[in-house]
Amino acid sequence: MAILKTEALILKTFDFRETSMIAHFFSKDYGRIDGILKGIRKDPKKFASRLEPFSTNEIVFYQARSSGLHLISQCDLIENFNHIRAELKSIAFSSYLIDLLGHLMPHEEKNEQVYTLANAALRHMNSGADTEKVVRVFIIKFLKIIGFRPRLDSCSICDKNIAAMAFFNIKRGGLVCPLCARVDNHSAGVFKGTIASILHMEQSGWQDALRLGLTGKIKEELNYILHNFIEFHLQIKPKSREFMELLS
Ligand SMILES: [Zn+2]
Structure with a gap:
């Protein structure tokens, strides 16, 4: 043994x-x-x-x-990370992060990148960083590492590059161009700032990603896209999501 x-x-x-x-x-x-x-x-x-x-x-x-x-x-x-346990809001947001690991990481399969990412997220949460921001950055980086990144460079239906106005389709897992969106009623308009902020958080280090300021509308859109994307494509419904949204 x-x-x-x-x-x-x-x-x-x-x-x-x-x-x-x-x-x-x-x-x-x-x-x-x-x-x-x-x-x-x-x-x-x-x-x-x-x-x-x-x-x-x-x-x-x-x-x-x-x-x-x-x-x-x-x-x-x-x-x-005992400061996390001192506040209901950080407990709720950290629980969601822990739930994602519990639901999505395969049993007995090493993934040091995700381990390091989760530790960094909890450390930021523990040192008083904005809990909502930490979870958002975590989700975006996490999806990329596990290979479930939303498609943001071209249309998920016709593959054409998307220059200006774009739509997002949760089921197709990414952006849709205006022409395809016309015939696909599951696509909804998305702000350019939302896409730009996902790319920024994905590519930059923690400090830069956490510094990014977001308007209320972009935050709302990001939360909608990220959580629904996770639930649809990864087929999970963490109980902690409700708890987290209650405290948002
Ligand atoms: Zn298209």
């Missing part, structure tokens, strides 16, 4: 039987993994970390061959 060590973000924990706990992690080296921490509720000092939500930990585990539920032998706290 191999003993492995990695750094991991806590996605979810729940009690198991009398004294144990099951934890879902998103780890740097093995992707999304599940583990059991035996006896942690009877003797909390057995593990150095309390496995709080929004924290990264170093875990040591015995790799389970068949069940996929690894036995965690050690769990040490690396970074605790």
Whole structure:
């Protein structure tokens, strides 16, 4: 039985039987993994970390061959994003981010780029950056990494380049030119600024992306496009979306 060590973000924990706990992690080296921490509720000092939500930990585990539920032998706290837990709004937005990882990252498949991105997002959230902006930047960069980027360079129907006015079609996953939009009633007009801001957030570093100011209308359009795009193409409906929108 191999003993492995990695750094991991806590996605979810729940009690198991009398004294144990099951934890879902998103780890740097093995992707999304599940583990059991035996006896942690009877003797909390057995593990150095309390496995709080929004924290990264170093875990040591015995790799389970068949069940996929690894036995965690050690769990040490690396970074605790405790400011996130102090406010309802940052809890809601961070929960959405954690839900996306839980729903969309494949089981036991390493993706260090996503791991680094998620950590950066939580760190910005923890240091008081605008929660809505952080989640928006995260989603845009995340979609690009996992290969689900909306098509923004040319028409999703006829492939022609789009110069001026454009429409967005959630089902087709991208922009539609004015000619195609005329015969396709699922396309809706989209501001140039919305497209430009997606491209800016996708291409620039965190600091620049977070500095970008957006008008209320563009924010609204971006939120509509991003969340509906995710729900339609990735077929998930995170419960935390409602909670997040309630606090927007
Ligand atoms: Zn077209």
